[in-house]
Amino acid sequence: MGERIIAVLFPLFAVVALGYVVGRKARPDFTAANRLNVEIFTPALVFSALCGKDVQVLSYVPLAVGTLLVVVGSGVGAFLLARMLRMDPKTLIPPMMFNNCGNLGLPVAVLAFGQHALAAGVITFAVSNFLQFSFGIWLLDHKVSLRSVWRVPSVMATLAGLFFAISGIAVWPPLLYAVTMLGNVAIPLMLMALGVRLALSHPRAIAYGLLGAVARPVLGMAMAAGAILLLPLPHEQKGLLLVFGALPPAVLNYIFAERYNQEPDKVASMVLIGNLAALVFLPIALGLAL
Numbered sequence: 001m002g003e004r005i006i007a008v009l010f011p012l013f014a015v016v017a018l019g020y021v022v023g024r025k026a027r028p029d030f031t032a033a034n035r036l037n038v039e040i041f042t043p044a045l046v047f048s049a050l051c052g053k054d055v056q057v058l059s060y061v062p063l064a065v066g067t068l069l070v071v072v073g074s075g076v077g078a079f080l081l082a083r084m085l086r087m088d089p090k091t092l093i094p095p096m097m098f099n100n101c102g103n104l105g106l107p108v109a110v111l112a113f114g115q116h117a118l119a120a121g122v123i124t125f126a127v128s129n130f131l132q133f134s135f136g137i138w139l140l141d142h143k144v145s146l147r148s149v150w151r152v153p154s155v156m157a158t159l160a161g162l163f164f165a166i167s168g169i170a171v172w173p174p175l176l177y178a179v180t181m182l183g184n185v186a187i188p189l190m191l192m193a194l195g196v197r198l199a200l201s202h203p204r205a206i207a208y209g210l211l212g213a214v215a216r217p218v219l220g221m222a223m224a225a226g227a228i229l230l231l232p233l234p235h236e237q238k239g240l241l242l243v244f245g246a247l248p249p250a251v252l253n254y255i256f257a258e259r260y261n262q263e264p265d266k267v268a269s270m271v272l273i274g275n276l277a278a279l280v281f282l283p284i285a286l287g288l289a290l
Helices: 002-026 031-050 057-085 089-097 101-113 115-140 146-151 153-167 173-183 186-200 206-230 235-246 251-259 264-289
Strands: none
Touching: 002 101, 002 186, 002 264, 031 115, 031 153, 031 173, 031 186, 057 089, 057 115, 057 153, 057 206, 057 235, 089 115, 089 206, 089 251, 089 264, 101 115, 101 186, 101 235, 101 264, 115 153, 115 235, 115 251, 146 153, 186 251, 186 264, 206 235, 206 264, 235 264, 251 264
């Protein structure tokens, strides 16, 4: 079991570590690459995973509900924790609700459960992504219109993929192959970008980082355990949901905190230390899931 967990995590953290080294030495500007990943490569990955011939989308409804319970439940827990610690809830809630289900979640799903688990991983990513680009942004700025979420490329790709999967209409194979090729760029680029971002971050407020690093996976796994008891999930999806709950805070939380001036130093610390703490919490989750 230990060897299997190492085999799952080593490729992920090897690529992240490479990105970190490159970030420290070359300090590259990944702005254009990240924009391409957000607007082209990741939507292509989502679309190709959902509209594949062997994907039965309706069978993932319980997993989508479970993901919703984990994300919302983590937010409620973070709100109570923030009140107890007299923190600004807007600082703590987003990093606790929205985890690294893109940069780490999708690679972990594939390496731990096989290529066929990519569709399930995409479902968890799509639910979390939709909530972050709607409620997550609204939480930081109440003036933002929730209607803008439909213009997010990953959300559009999700809706298009679901349409083809549910309708049974086949995508022209050469076109689907081209989209799949673009999607194959997304995961390694995500991991490299995560390493570079961590190298360029200068978090302060270490205590807040430690709090987030522990609270995020503990809350997530607790919510996932409750969802597993409530929902009729297949064994593999139970494991995937548990791993989803253990993922660290998403880097996007820091980007949004900086954009909306919501104590970005504290959020950056949670993201950086939380992703380092994944070296501890992901093996625990994988050990329970596999």
